[in-house]
Amino acid sequence: MRKESYAIVSNACVADGVFEMRIAAPEMAAGATPGQFVNLYLPGGAMLLPRPISIAGADADEGAATDPSAGAATDADAGTVTLTYAVVGAGTAALAAMRAGETVDALGPLGIGFFDYHGFVLPRRVLLIGGGVGIPPLRFAAKWLRGQAGGGGDSAGGAAPRIDAFLGFRAEPWYLAEFEAVCDQVHASSDTAGAAPFHGNVVDLLNARCADLTSNEPTEAGGEPAGESADARHSGSSDGSAAEGNVGSDILALACGPRPMLAAAAAWCAARGIPLRTSLEERMGCGYGACAACTCRMRAVPHLPTEGPKPQTPDGTVRKKVCAHGPVFWGEEVVW
Amino acid sequence: MKKQFDVGVDICGVPWKNRIAAASGTYNFRESSRYYDPAEIGCITTKGVSPEPWAGNETPKVAETPGGMLNAIGLANRGLKGYLSHDLKPLKDAGATVMANVVGHTTEEYCAVAEGLADSDVDLLELNISCPNVKEGGIAFGTDPRTAAALVREVKKRSGRKPVLVKLSPNVTSITDIAKAVCDAGADGLSLINTLIGMRIDLKTGEPVLANGTGGLSGPAIHPVAIRMVYEVRKALPSIPIIGMGGVMTGADAYEFLLAGADAVAVGTAALLDPAAPPRIARELETILFDNRANGV
Numbered sequence A: 001m002r003k004e005s006y007a008i009v010s011n012a013c014v015a016d017g018v019f020e021m022r023i024a025a026p027e028m029a030a031g032a033t034p035g036q037f038v039n040l041y042l043p044g045g046a047m048l049l050p051r052p053i054s055i056a057g058a059d060a061d062e063g064a065a066t067d068p069s070a071g072a073a074t075d076a077d078a079g080t081v082t083l084t085y086a087v088v089g090a091g092t093a094a095l096a097a098m099r100a101g102e103t104v105d106a107l108g109p110l111g112i113g114f115f116d117y118h119g120f121v122l123p124r125r126v127l128l129i130g131g132g133v134g135i136p137p138l139r140f141a142a143k144w145l146r147g148q149a150g151g152g153g154d155s156a157g158g159a160a161p162r163i164d165a166f167l168g169f170r171a172e173p174w175y176l177a178e179f180e181a182v183c184d185q186v187h188a189s190s191d192t193a194g195a196a197p198f199h200g201n202v203v204d205l206l207n208a209r210c211a212d213l214t215s216n217e218p219t220e221a222g223g224e225p226a227g228e229s230a231d232a233r234h235s236g237s238s239d240g241s242a243a244e245g246n247v248g249s250d251i252l253a254l255a256c257g258p259r260p261m262l263a264a265a266a267a268w269c270a271a272r273g274i275p276l277r278t279s280l281e282e283r284m285g286c287g288y289g290a291c292a293a294c295t296c297r298m299r300a301v302p303h304l305p306t307e308g309p310k311p312q313t314p315d316g317t318v319r320k321k322v323c324a325h326g327p328v329f330w331g332e333e334v335v336w
Numbered sequence B: 001m002k003k004q005f006d007v008g009v010d011i012c013g014v015p016w017k018n019r020i021a022a023a024s025g026t027y028n029f030r031e032s033s034r035y036y037d038p039a040e041i042g043c044i045t046t047k048g049v050s051p052e053p054w055a056g057n058e059t060p061k062v063a064e065t066p067g068g069m070l071n072a073i074g075l076a077n078r079g080l081k082g083y084l085s086h087d088l089k090p091l092k093d094a095g096a097t098v099m100a101n102v103v104g105h106t107t108e109e110y111c112a113v114a115e116g117l118a119d120s121d122v123d124l125l126e127l128n129i130s131c132p133n134v135k136e137g138g139i140a141f142g143t144d145p146r147t148a149a150a151l152v153r154e155v156k157k158r159s160g161r162k163p164v165l166v167k168l169s170p171n172v173t174s175i176t177d178i179a180k181a182v183c184d185a186g187a188d189g190l191s192l193i194n195t196l197i198g199m200r201i202d203l204k205t206g207e208p209v210l211a212n213g214t215g216g217l218s219g220p221a222i223h224p225v226a227i228r229m230v231y232e233v234r235k236a237l238p239s240i241p242i243i244g245m246g247g248v249m250t251g252a253d254a255y256e257f258l259l260a261g262a263d264a265v266a267v268g269t270a271a272l273l274d275p276a277a278p279p280r281i282a283r284e285l286e287t288i289l290f291d292n293r294a295n296g297v
C-alpha cells in the first residue's frame, strides 16, 4: 500500500453539509473491510495533516454481485470507494469543492475494522447504532455482512444475520433508503421534533424499541422483521456456533458517531451483556501508526480479542493508537 | 563554486548508504516498515527512549498550522528494556543503521539510557536536549551552554564507544554558543534542529488547541529557520558532523541543507504525510547529486 492519487468519480451533497465522494480505487475497494478508514490529503501545501474519513462503501468488481440483496451494483460502482463526510472546517470545505475528474491523494485502507478480530464468525443478529456522519460506515458494514453470508471465496460463510439499524440524526434523516436495502429493520430518531418517527437520541430509541434485549436471546421486540427473508436466514444458525465463536454472544452491536453517543451506547450494551464494536475518532498526525498522536486510554478485557499492547500500569490501563490499533475497539475496552 | 557530494556518507565513523535519515519520533518499525525497507535510507533515528516507560501527554497532541504542524506527543515510549527488544532488534535484523534518540528527566536518567545502549547493536546515540514537550529534562538541558556541556560530559563517560550526537533546540538566543559548548564537552556530532515552541488557540473556546498548551512546530514552515541555523553552526564549527533537519519535503529541500553545511539530512514531518517519503527524498537527492556531478557544477 502507498499514498496515491485517485480519480474522483463523483462528489455530491447528500444532506445538509454532508458530502459523498467516490474515488476510483479498485485495489482499495477490494481490500477494505467495514470500519477501516482512508487518509485524504489536501492539495496546496498549507493544510498538511491527513483528513481521516471512514469508508462508507467499497464496491469491488465481484463482491457486490454475489448477493442480489446487497443492493444495486452498477458499472459505475465497480472498483470505487465511497467516503461520506461532513463539512466542519477548512479541510472538509476544500474536499467539498473538489470536482469529478479531479484527483485526490489518499492512503488506505487503514486501521482495524468492526469484524477484524480473532475468532469472528457471523453473529445471528447485528445492531447498528449510528449518529450523524457515523452512519455511512455502518451501511458498509451491513452490506458486507450480507455479502459474507453463505458466500464462497474468503467469506465468513454461514447464515445472514438479522440486521437492525438504529440511526440518530440532528435534523431530517438521510441515507435511510440505503439502509433499508441492506437491513431487516431501520429505526430513525431525530433531535428535531417531527423530523423522524422518533424524537430523541439514539439511545432513547434503543430503549423504546428493544429495552429488554440480552446477548443470547434474540427477541423480536423490535417488531416483526421486514418480510419473510429474515426468518429464513435465522433458521440455519440455531446450533449455537455463532454464540461460541463470536465472543460468546448471539448478538453483536456496532456503533459509530459522536463520542457521547458512543459512551451511552457502550453503557446500554454493557448492561445487556451485548458485545459492542465501536469506532473512535482522535486528532491524528499521521493516521498510520508512526507518531503516537492519537493514543487513547484502554483497559484490559481478557475475555475479548484485542489489538495492541497489554496494560502494564497499576491502574490496568494502556494507551493504544486509534489509527493503528483501532479505530474500532471493544466498547468495554474504552475508558470513556 | 558549489561543493560536490557523494551519495553515501560517513557519520562519526558509521557509514550511511545515503545522506537521508528518518527523524526521531516519526518512525515506528511495525508500521513504517510496511511502506519501506529501513535499510533503504542512511539511518533510522528512533523515538526518544527513557530508562522507564513514559505515558506521554493527553490528546489533542497535534494541531495543524499553515505549512506546518504542532506536536506535543510528550515522548511516550516503552522504556529502555522494551526499546531494545521491540525497536532496536527488528531494525538491526532488517539491516538498518540506527541512531537512538536518548531522553531523560535528569542527568542520571540520560546516563542510564546511554549505559544501557553502550553494549547494544545501536550505531549512534542522539542526545535529545531539546524536546519542548516534557516538564522536566529535555529542553531544560538544551538552553544553557554550561548545563548542556555538563550533561554531555557525563553521558560521554557512560556511552562506551558509541558516537554521541547532540540534538539542539532552536528555542535559544544563540544556537552556536550551545553548539560550541557541547562540542568542547566531547560531542561527536550535532543534529539540528528540533521543533520550535508554538501555540494555537481555538477561536470558539478561547483555549489552546493542544491539551499540553504549547507544542513543537515542524514541517516546511521551519525550513528556512533550520537552514539558517545549520549555516551558522557550520561557520562556527567547520569540521563537526552535522545532521540537518526541519521541513524537508523533497530532495531539493535536503540538498539545500547540504549546501548550508550539513553532512546528512533527516526527514520528519514529511514521513507523517507520506509514509514512503524518506526513500523518495533519498532518490530525489541522489538524482540532484548525480546531475551536479555530470554537469561539473
Ligand SMILES: Cc1cc2nc3c(=O)[nH]c(=O)nc-3n(C[C@H](O)[C@H](O)[C@H](O)COP(=O)(O)OP(=O)(O)OC[C@H]3O[C@@H](n4cnc5c(N)ncnc54)[C@H](O)[C@@H]3O)c2cc1C
Pocket: A037, A049, A050, A051, A052, A053, A054, A055, A084, A085, A086, A087, A088, A089, A090, A091, A092, A093, A133, A137, A280, A281, A282, A283, A284, A327, B063, B064
Ligand atoms: C478514524 C476516523 C474516521 C473518521 N471518519 C469520518 C467520516 O467518515 N466522516 C466525517 O465527516 N468525518 C470523519 N472523521 C472526522 C474527520 O476526520 C474530521 O471532521 C476532519 O478531519 C475535519 O477536517 P477539517 O479540516 O474540515 O476541520 P478542522 O477542524 O479545520 O481540522 C483541523 C485539524 O483537526 C483535525 N480534526 C478536526 N476534527 C476532527 C475529528 N472529529 N476527528 C479527528 N480529527 C479531527 C483535522 O483532521 C485537522 O488535522 C473521522 C475521524 C477519524 C479519526
Ligand SMILES: Cc1cc2nc3c(=O)[nH]c(=O)nc-3n(C[C@H](O)[C@H](O)[C@H](O)COP(=O)(O)O)c2cc1C
Pocket: A285, A291, B023, B024, B025, B026, B046, B047, B048, B071, B073, B075, B101, B128, B131, B167, B193, B194, B195, B217, B218, B219, B220, B222, B245, B246, B247, B248, B266, B267, B268, B269, B270
Ligand atoms: C510527531 C513528532 C514527534 C517527534 N518526536 C521527537 C523525539 O522523540 N525526539 C526528538 O529528538 N525529536 C522529535 N521530533 C522532532 C523531529 O525529529 C525533527 O527534529 C523536527 O520535527 C523537524 O523536522 P521536520 O520538519 O522534518 O519534522 C518529533 C517531531 C514530530 C513531528
Ligand code: FES
Pocket: A283, A284, A285, A286, A287, A288, A289, A290, A291, A292, A293, A294, A295, A321, A322, A323, A324
Ligand atoms: S495518528 Fe500517528 S500514530 Fe495514530
